[in-house]
Amino acid sequence: MFGGTVSITLQKYAGMGLINARRCAFTVGALMMTGVALVGTVENPYVAVALLSLAGFAHQTLSVTVITMASDLFRRSEVATVAGMAGTCGNAGVLIFSLLMGALVTSIGYAPFFVGLAALDLLGAVILWTVVREQPPQTMAAVA
Amino acid sequence: MKGIRGLRWWMMGLLMVGSIINYLTRSTLAVAAPTVLKDLDISTQQYSWILSAFQFAIMLQPLCGYVMDTVGLKLGFAIFAIAWSFVSMAHGVAGSWQTLFGLRALLGFAEGSANPAGMKATSEWFPATERGLAGGFFNMGASLGSMLAAPLVAWAILMHSWQFAFVLTGTIGLTWVALWLMFYQSPSKHRALSALERDHILSGQEHHLAGQGRPSIAVIVRQRNFWGIAIPRFLADPTWGTLTFWLPLYLTTVRGFDLKQIAMLRGCRFSPPISGVCSAVRSASRFRSTPAWV
Numbered sequence: 001m002f003g004g005t006v007s008i009t010l011q012k013y014a015g016m017g018l019i020n021a022r023r024c025a026f027t028v029g030a031l032m033m034t035g036v037a038l039v040g041t042v043e044n045p046y047v048a049v050a051l052l053s054l055a056g057f058a059h060q061t062l063s064v065t066v067i068t069m070a071s072d073l074f075r076r077s078e079v080a081t082v083a084g085m086a087g088t089c090g091n092a093g094v095l096i097f098s099l100l101m102g103a104l105v106t107s108i109g110y111a112p113f114f115v116g117l118a119a120l121d122l123l124g125a126v127i128l129w130t131v132v133r134e135q136p137p138q139t140m141a142a143v144a
Numbered sequence: 145m146k147g148i149r150g151l152r153w154w155m156m157g158l159l160m161v162g163s164i165i166n167y168l169t170r171s172t173l174a175v176a177a178p179t180v181l182k183d184l185d186i187s188t189q190q191y192s193w194i195l196s197a198f199q200f201a202i203m204l205q206p207l208c209g210y211v212m213d214t215v216g217l218k219l220g221f222a223i224f225a226i227a228w229s230f231v232s233m234a235h236g237v238a239g240s241w242q243t244l245f246g247l248r249a250l251l252g253f254a255e256g257s258a259n260p261a262g263m264k265a266t267s268e269w270f271p272a273t274e275r276g277l278a279g280g281f282f283n284m285g286a287s288l289g290s291m292l293a294a295p296l297v298a299w300a301i302l303m304h305s306w307q308f309a310f311v312l313t314g315t316i317g318l319t320w321v322a323l324w325l326m327f328y329q330s331p332s333k334h335r336a337l338s339a340l341e342r343d344h345i346l347s348g349q350e351h352h353l354a355g356q357g358r359p360s361i362a363v364i365v366r367q368r369n370f371w372g373i374a375i376p377r378f379l380a381d382p383t384w385g386t387l388t389f390w391l392p393l394y395l396t397t398v399r400g401f402d403l404k405q406i407a408m409l410r411g412c413r414f415s416p417p418i419s420g421v422c423s424a425v426r427s428a429s430r431f432r433s434t435p436a437w438v
Contacts, residue, residue, distance in 0.1 A: 094385030102192015132372030
């Protein structure tokens, strides 16, 4: 809900385009995710839990945003397929990250992984700003 | 038979409960993990292999979609739900990580049916303009199921054993299948569907899509914008995986929490399940076609 609200607000009051508003919503989520980097190092277990809850909220914000972008960028007849394929990429990410955790968590602990999660989301924001191009669906149809 | 008003939403509700149970079932292991790993002497590395079996098998979900397209949603989804319920119960007799690895692969495959089932029902029961909302409603099941898992599984373990937790979720699944078979029917066969509602659904279905052909995967992967959103998902989704599958283990082994505390804490994490719906409403008009197998 928050991700949607951020992008709607930016469009309404800052006169921002749809895609830029989505990029901003994702970036806000990624910035909130930086808190999770500290989970492994804070002393108090309840602070750790609070940071993890924040991470859950931040992730919800940015993941809903990027899922919705499939419908912003692709033709209606392709949206579900694109969303499914992007979902498969997400699954692959979970798979690889889980295997890395399993292999390394006993030797290096959880802390580096929490830092990694925060860093990966910032990288994701960079990709959204640099790789995604705003173009009308007609152009894409021509490419297709 | 007299028509039931808003029947499509009742059908979607039935499906959403199925989705709740689907996510409850897949989350059972994560909540039980601290107990199971200790009991069966499974290392965290072996646990990651078990998780990856599920994660790998669930990628085969287009195959589930294909089966349901072929035999129909009612029968198809029932078969998969029966399968995942029994596989969940079988976790209860597992004695080694290898058995769990095999069971998780089977569970992942059977549970991959939820997503295409939701898509298929959405496209059959709803006019294009309502599909975003219907899809968001269905997706709430995922959050609710994961949220319910913590207290329910913790309760089962404290009352009896971790084995009981798996048998319990399996039993809940089978109960739901009975309800599904009793009450679900496709719109073309449903006798309680009023003429008015049938018109409403049919008038919003797009007839032109039949001639438009299937989207081409080869064309999609060549587009810059596809990678522009696929790579961020690849990078971001590990957060979800970590919070879902690793958190109970982390909190018990590193932070010294016990099962009861986790049961209470985990509930807070998924506080915004409504977000799916809100964004769905906004993109509602944009969702036109929903190939059932995605």
